[in-house]
Every structure is written in C-alpha cells, then in structure tokens.
Amino acid sequence: xxxxxxxxxxxxxxxxxxxxxxxxxxxxxxxxxxxxxxxxxxxxxxxxxxxxxxxxxxxxxxxxxxxxxxxxxxxxxxxxxxxxxxxxxxxxxxxxxxxxxxxxxxxxxxxxxxxxxxxxxxxxxxxxxxxxxxxxxxxxxxxxxxxxxxxxxxxxxxxxxxxxxxxxxxxxxxxxxxxxxxxxxxxxxxxxxxxxxxxxxxxxxxxxxxxxxxxxxxxxxxxxxxxxxxxxxxxxxxxxxxxxxxxxxxxxxxxxxxxxxxxxxxxxxxxxxxxxxxxxxxxxxxxxxxxxxxxxxxxxxxxxxxxxxxxxxxxxxxxxxxxxxxxxxxxxxxxxxxxxxxxxxxxxxxxxxxxxxxxxxxxxxxxxxxxxxxxxxxxxxxxxxxxxxxxxxxxxxxxxxxxxxxxxxxxxxxxxxxxxxxxxxxxxxxxxxxxxxxxxxxxxxxxxxxxxxxxxxxxxxxxxxxxxxxxxxxxxxxxxxxxxxxxxxxxxxxxxxxxxxxxxxxxxxxxxxxxxxxxxxxxxxxxxxxxxxxxxxxxxxxxxxxxxxxxxxxxxxxxxxxxxxxxxxxxxxxxxxxxxxxxxxxxxxxxxxxxxxxxxxxxxxxxxxxxxxxxxxxxxxxxxxxxxxxxxxxxxxxxxxxxxxxxxxxxxxxxxxxxxxxxxxxxxxxxxxxxxxxxxxxxxxxxxxxxxxxxxxxxxxxxxxxxxxxxxxxxxxxxxxxxxxxxxxxxxxxxxxxxxxxxxxxxxxxxxxxxxxxxxxx
Numbered sequence: 047x048x049x050x051x052x053x054x055x056x057x058x059x060x061x062x063x064x065x066x067x068x069x070x071x072x073x074x075x076x077x078x079x080x081x082x083x084x085x086x087x088x089x090x091x092x093x094x095x096x097x098x099x100x101x102x103x104x105x106x107x108x109x110x111x112x113x114x115x116x117x118x119x120x121x122x123x124x125x126x127x128x129x130x131x132x133x134x135x136x137x138x139x140x141x142x143x144x145x146x147x148x149x150x151x152x153x154x155x156x157x158x159x160x161x162x163x164x165x166x167x168x169x170x171x172x173x174x175x176x177x178x179x180x181x182x183x184x185x186x187x188x189x190x191x192x193x194x195x196x197x198x199x200x201x202x203x204x205x206x207x208x209x210x211x212x213x214x215x216x217x218x219x220x221x222x223x224x225x226x227x228x229x230x231x232x233x234x235x236x237x238x239x240x241x242x243x244x245x246x247x248x249x250x251x252x253x254x255x256x257x258x259x260x261x262x263x264x265x266x267x268x269x270x271x272x273x274x275x276x277x278x279x280x281x282x283x284x285x286x287x288x289x290x291x292x293x294x295x296x297x298x299x300x301x302x303x304x305x306x307x308x309x310x311x312x313x314x315x316x317x318x319x320x321x322x323x324x325x326x327x328x329x330x331x332x333x334x335x336x337x338x339x340x341x342x343x344x345x346x347x348x349x350x351x352x353x354x355x356x357x358x359x360x361x362x363x364x365x366x367x368x369x370x371x372x373x374x375x376x377x378x379x380x381x382x383x384x385x386x387x388x389x390x391x392x393x394x395x396x397x398x399x400x401x402x403x404x405x406x407x408x409x410x411x412x413x414x415x416x417x418x419x420x421x422x423x424x425x426x427x428x429x430x431x432x433x434x435x436x437x438x439x440x441x442x443x444x445x446x447x448x449x450x451x452x453x454x455x456x457x458x459x460x461x462x463x464x465x466x467x468x469x470x471x472x473x474x475x476x477x478x479x480x481x482x483x484x485x486x487x488x489x490x491x492x493x494x495x496x497x498x499x500x501x502x503x504x505x506x507x508x509x510x511x512x513x514x515x516x517x518x519x520x521x522x523x524x525x526x527x528x529x530x531x532x533x534x535x536x537x538x539x540x541x542x543x544x545x546x547x548x549x550x551x552x553x554x555x556x557x558x559x560x561x562x563x564x565x566x567x568x569x570x571x572x573x574x575x576x577x578x579x580x581x582x583x584x585x586x587x588x589x590x591x592x593x594x595x596x597x598x599x600x601x602x603x604x605x606x607x608x609x610x611x612x613x614x615x616x617x618x619x620x621x622x623x624x625x626x627x628x629x630x631x632x633x634x635x636x637x638x639x640x641x642x643x644x645x646x647x648x649x650x651x652x653x654x655x656x657x658x659x660x661x662x663x664x665x666x667x668x669x670x671x672x673x674x675x676x677x678x679x680x681x682x683x684x685x686x687x688x689x690x691x692x693x694x695x696x697x698x699x700x701x702x703x704x705x706x707x708x709x710x711x712x713x714x715x716x717x718x719x720x721x722x723x724x725x726x727x728x729x730x731x732x733x734x735x736x737x738x739x740x741x742x743x744x745x746x747x748x749x750x751x752x753x754x755x756x757x758x759x760x761x762x763x764x765x766x767x768x769x770x771x772x773x774x775x776x777x778x779x780x781x782x783x784x785x786x787x788x789x790x791x792x793x794x795x796x797x798x799x800x801x802x803x804x805x806x807x808x
Contacts, residue, residue: 061104064084064111065433066136071303073273077113095244102435111135121139164252164588165252170245185238187230188698193248202233203366204233216260217265218264225403239340243267244270252535252536254501258481261540269344274305288315296308310342319333341362351390353386364376375409382401394431397429397430423447440485441485445479450560476511480508488500504518536586541582542579605635613629613630633663634661652680682699683696692757710787750779772802
C-alpha cells in the first residue's frame with residue numbers, strides 16, 4: 047500500500063509532456079526544422095524532417111503552444127496540462143503573405159545551440175531551387191557540388207567524392223532504401239527529382255552510430271508526401287528533360303480539410319541525345335550521348351494521432367552511347383515501406399523501414415565480351431526515440447542482405463592476328479549484415495542558452511560473409527562559448543565490406559561494378575590476408591560564428607580521415623594464380639573547409655573554400671588518387687526582384703585545381719611473349735604504352751560559370767507559370783574530359799549550353 051501511494055503521489059507531481067506534428071494547412075505537408083515553443087517559457091523543440099516535435103518535463107498548468115516557421119503564419123493553441131499527462135497534438139499553419147525575419151533567426155539559433163552538426167549539411171528543396179537551373183531544372187547533383195569538402199570529377203561521367211572518400215564509401219538512402227548509384231552519367235542530374243524532396247542530410251565526416259556499412263560519408267534523402275487537400279501537379283519541359291508530377295488526396299476529407307491518405311507520382315525523361323543534334327551541334331555532331339529516365343511513386347496513409355505508413359517504389363535508368371561504339375547502360379529499381387508509430391501511453395516514437403533494391407550495370411564494346419555487374423538485396427531498419435527533457439535517446443536494429451554478380455575480364459593485349467587476349471573475371475557472393483546501435487544526445491543548459499551538447503553513440507556491426515564483428519564507438523560534442531560563437535567536434539570508427547571495381551588510374555570509368563570484400567587479399571609484401579574488413583577513422587572539428595545581426599554565418603571545419611584498410615584493384619596483376627586480383631592499401635584524407643552563408647531579405651549567398659590532401663599508400667609507394675583536388679572554390683548567389691519577388695536571378699562559380707593523372711613515358715612494340723604458335727620474328731606487334739609514375743602530373747585548372755533567370759506568373763490561386771533561361775559554362779571554358787594517349791587527342795567537358803524552359807504548377 048505504501049508503494050502504491052508513493053507511486054500515485056509521484057505521478058501527481060510528475061511533469062507533463064506535449065508531442066505532435068506541425069503541418070502546412072494548405073496541403074498537409076510536414077513543416078520541417080520549425081520552432082515550437084510554450085509561450086513565455088524557455089521550453090520548446092525543433093520539428094524533425096517528418097514535422098515531429100516533443101516537449102517534455104513541463105510543469106502542470108495552462109500554456110499557449112506557439113509554432114513559428116518561415117513562410118507560414120504563426121498559430122497559437124491553448125493547452126491545459128495535468129501532472130503526468132502525455133498530450134499528442136497536430137498543428138496546422140496557414141501560408142503567410144509576409145514573414146518576419148526574426149522567426150527564421152529564432153528557429154535557426156535553437157538548432158545551432160542544441161545540435162552538434164559537425165560535418166553535417168542539411169539541405170531543403172528551397173535551397174536547391176536557388177541554384178542556377180541547368181536547362182531550367184535545378185537538381186540535387188548540382189547543389190551537392192557546392193557543399194564544402196565535396197569534389198565533382200566532371201560534367202560527363204563524373205562522380206562525387208566526399209572529403210576523401212570514394213563513391214562506394216558513401217551510403218545513399220532514399221526513404222530508408224539503399225541506392226547504389228544516385229547520379230546519372232551526365233553529371234548535371236541525380237536520380238532524385240527536386241520536386242519530390244522534403245529534406246537531404248549530408249554527413250561528410252564523423253556521423254553517428256545510426257548509420258553504418260560505409261567508411262566515409264552518408265547521403266540521407268527523404269521524400270515528401272502527396273497533397274492531402276486537392277489534385278496538384280507540375281509539367282515542365284526544356285532542352286534537357288521533360289517532367290510530369292501528379293499528387294492527390296485519397297479518401298474522404300476530415301474536419302481539417304485534409305484526406306487521410308495521399309498519392310504522389312513523378313516521371314522525368316531526358317532526350318538530350320536528340321535535341322543536342324539541333325541545339326548544340328558544336329558540342330558533338332552526333333549529339334550528346336546521354337539518355338535517362340526516372341520514375342518514382344509514393345502512397346502515404348496518415349493516422350489520427352500523427353502516425354503514418356508509406357509505400358514507395360522507383361525505377362531509374364541511364365544509357366550512354368560513346369563515339370567509340372561502346373554502350374554503357376544501367377537500371378535500378380526497388381521499393382519499400384516506411385512507418386512511424388506513436389504509442390498512446392508512451393513518450394517513445396517508433397520508426398521502421400523495409401526495402402528492396404536492385405542495380406544492374408552493363409557495357410558493350412566492339413570486339414570485346416560484354417561486362418556486367420549486378421547487386422540486389424533488402425534492408426530493414428527499426429529504431430526507437432525517447433525525448434527526455436531537452437535530451438534524446440535513440441536506439442535501433444539494422445538488417446541487410448545482398449548478393450553480387452560480377453562478370454568482366456582483364457585485357458592482356460592482342461595475339462598475332464589482332465584478336466584480343468583476356469582473362470575472364472567472375473565473382474558471385476552473398477552477404478548478410480546485422481547491426482545494433484544506441485545514441486544519446488545531452489543538452490546541458492536551457493535551449494536558448496545551452497552551454498554544452500554531447501552525442502555519444504555506439505554501433506555493433508556483424509558481417510556474416512567475412513565472419514567479422516566491428517565495434518564502432520563514435521562521439522560528437524558542441525561547446526557554446528556564446529550564442530554567436532560555437533565550437534564543435536566529432537569522430538569515430540567505421541567499417542564496410544562493399545567495394546567498387548573503379549581503378550584509381552582511370553580518369554573516366556563509367557563501368558564500376560560492385561563486389562563484397564573477397565576472402566583473400568594481397569599485401570604489399572606479397573603475403574595473403576584473409577577475411578579483412580575495410581576500415582575508417584574520422585576526426586572533425588570546427589567553429590561557427592554568427593555575424594551581421596545573424597544574417598551571416600561563418601563555418602570553419604578541419605578534418606582527418608584515416609583508412610587503414612582500403613581494398614583496391616591489383617594494377618600489377620596480369621595472369622598469375624598466385625596473386626590476388628585485389629590488394630590492401632592505406633589511405634588518408636586531410637582538409638580545411640571555410641564556408642559562409644548569408645541570408646537577408648531578397649538576397650541569398652553561399653561560398654566556400656576547401657584545401658584538401660588525399661593519398662593512398664601500398665607498401666612504401668605513396669600516390670595521389672585521381673580525385674585529389676587540392677584547392678576548390680564555390681560561390682553561389684540568388685536575388686529576387688520585383689514588388690512580389692516574381693523575378694529571380696542566380697549564378698554559380700566553381701574553380702578547382704587539376705586532378706592527378708599518369709603521364710605517358712613512351713611507346714613500344716608489344717609482342718606476344720610465351721606463345722609457341724608464332725615466332726616472335728613473324729609477329730605484328732601491338733602498340734604498347736610505357737606509363738610514367740602513377741598520378742604524378744596534374745590536369746589544368748577547372749572552372750565553370752553558370753547563370754539563370756526565372757520569371758513567375760500567377761495565373762490563378764493555385765496555378766503558376768515559370769519561364770526559365772539559363773547558360774551552363776557561360777565562358778565556354780574548355781575543361782579537359784580525357785586525353786587519348788594513342789591519338790594524342792584531347793576531349794573536353796561540356797561547352798557553353800544556353801537553354802530555355804517552362805513549367806506549369808497547378
């Protein structure tokens with residue numbers, strides 16, 4: 047009886063808790079990264095990328111719940127909370143004609159004080175659309191090129207390398223689904239249509255234990271739901287692509303004017319290969335050989351308390367027809383379920399995802415066998431989040447399984463009749479991974495004046511194919527010297543067993559197959575290593591400073607990434623069963639990123655400078671990989687003009703030092719040695735190449751200047767017409783694409799490409 051009475055007395059004095067979701071009243075979309083506070087108190091929270099917020103440890107009493115978000119009118123909801131009460135609410139904010147600048151500053155300031163954000167870049171569709179729109183179509187691939195520490199290797203066949211990591215060392219997620227190739231062969235476009243995005247989180251270094259299976263970076267993409275109020279959509283056309291997007295409510299609308307479910311379908315198709323023959327014959331008389339298609343669909347069901355479940359599917363394809371007669375093509379498809387649950391009697395939020403994806407890559411070349419690579423598999427993620435006052439506890443479980451099928455060859459030369467000699471390379475493998483993680487965020491001090499933020503986390507990851515456990519502790523911290531000056535740091539251990547067949551010697555390599563780490567690897571001294579995981583160690587630190595009445599933010603970060611185990615292709619292996627096809631190297635990436643962000647009124651400007659050094663080492667031999675760009679500068683600006691801000695001008699400038707390449711030392715007559723079918727004196731030798739020291743020279747400077755202008759016409763309340771004009775590579779800079787060693791022919795990146803486009807939003 048005493049225990050029961052004590053429990054009842056404790057509950058009577060227990061604090062209350064408010065949780066819920068913030069939606070836009072017009073379409074029912076979650077409002078992300080908005081401030082929700084109890085008026086007149088220091089209690090509040092920031093909505094996440096699902097619009098969810100939680101405020102705990104509230105003394106019993108009567109309050110006004112006040113959400114504030116840029117672009118929305120402020121609403122006020124009266125709440126009377128009893129001791130120990132857990133209240134779940136849904137808030138709807140109407141669109142605002144005008145918005146006070148202080149709202150933006152307040153929400154941003156709270157995030158800066160209570161989140162570590164070391165090596166993290168959060169991107170919204172609004173920011174992407176401020177980019178100069180290539181062909182009238184702004185894209186995530188174009189914006190990522192402006193993120194500090196990100197290096198882009200070219201307009202054609204280019205890849206993104208994040209702070210010294212290769213593409214295969216970056217985990218890419220789309221609503222929890224693993225995407226193995228997020229970028230098309232023409233480097234101006236990703237597979238993600240900007241109009242379906244809700245948020246993009248880029249973790250360039252030091253990410254927490256909720257992510258695993260990669261040793262360098264994470265790109266976490268979240269899509270939005272369909273319109274729950276009315277039928278809406280977008281139709282656009284330009285010389286590069288055409289697009290159709292449709293979204294609509296499903297079911298009977300409730301008292302809030304929103305349906306319980308929605309559907310969203312997006313389709314985009316490229317026809318640059320056809321239009322370029324007419325519009326850009328100077329680029330290539332046969333047309334620019336790029337064609338791709340992206341299809342995405344999503345159905346979302348919303349519960350009465352904010353719980354939701356969504357099902358989505360995708361199909362992305364790409365094809366490049368090279369002038370050499372080679373044809374490169376890839377196809378990826380998949381689908382998954384994503385759910386969010388809020389138990390009525392518990393303050394926990396439960397999130398889970400189940401997904402399947404398949405990526406197929408193939409290349410056909412004249413006179414050579416076809417090469418192909420296929421990887422497919424499933425992944426399941428379950429996590430639970432508790433909000434304990436200003437603090438947060440998150441833990442979960444990840445399960446992944448995939449299979450790879452790789453078919454290629456090693457070209458040895460040609461025989462006396464000119465026929466190619468090659469050794470087949472085939473590998474099939476299955477892989478299962480199981481991981482558990484826990485992460486805690488502690489905010490010491492009130493949200494408006496938090497002094498210290500700590501984010502320790504731990505991940506235990508098991509790789510069944512190698513029978514290896516990986517214990518990965520990670521930590522992040524922020525110390526707020528003042529509200530305007532903040533120090534931050536993060537670091538941890540990382541592992542992966544997925545590798546790519548892209549060689550560091552190739553400047554351009556559109557065929558990059560996926561493999562799991564082989565059982566046997568070769569060390570620099572010739573010894574064999576078995577069941578070895580690829581490893582990574584991160585350390586990143588920096589400072590944030592707010593200037594000019596909070597309109598200008600300066601961010602400085604320095605980082606070190608050590609890769610003690612990197613699996614690479616054995617460049618010296620020709621045909622010897624005693625040697626492994628893959629070798630073990632060590633890598634290191636160090637850098638300094640200085641960036642600024644300016645926001646005031648009609649003007650937005652971003653800029654950054656990156657100083658980077660990336661090395662790989664094999665035994666005593668050290669070299670620079672072909673993505674080591676020492677200096678990189680990005681400038682981006684956008685301004686809105688006119689009384690109603692319906693005219694927009696934007697520009698982007700990129701300057702980077704040249705990438706390393708291997709020089710040609712000379713040529714020789716390559717004879718077929720070891721064959722008794724034809725004497726050496728009777729052979730017609732092939733042209734052999736003496737290579738110089740690996741990646742010992744640098745290509746010329748790369749720079750590109752892009753402009754765009756956009757005019758918006760309001761045809762009705764929900765219908766808008768946008769006209770775009772853009773110029774890509776406005777100075778017609780001849781940036782080198784690749785150099786043919788045999789013919790001594792230089793091939794450049796894309797020339798100047800002017801374009802006009804139109805889109806109708808309804």
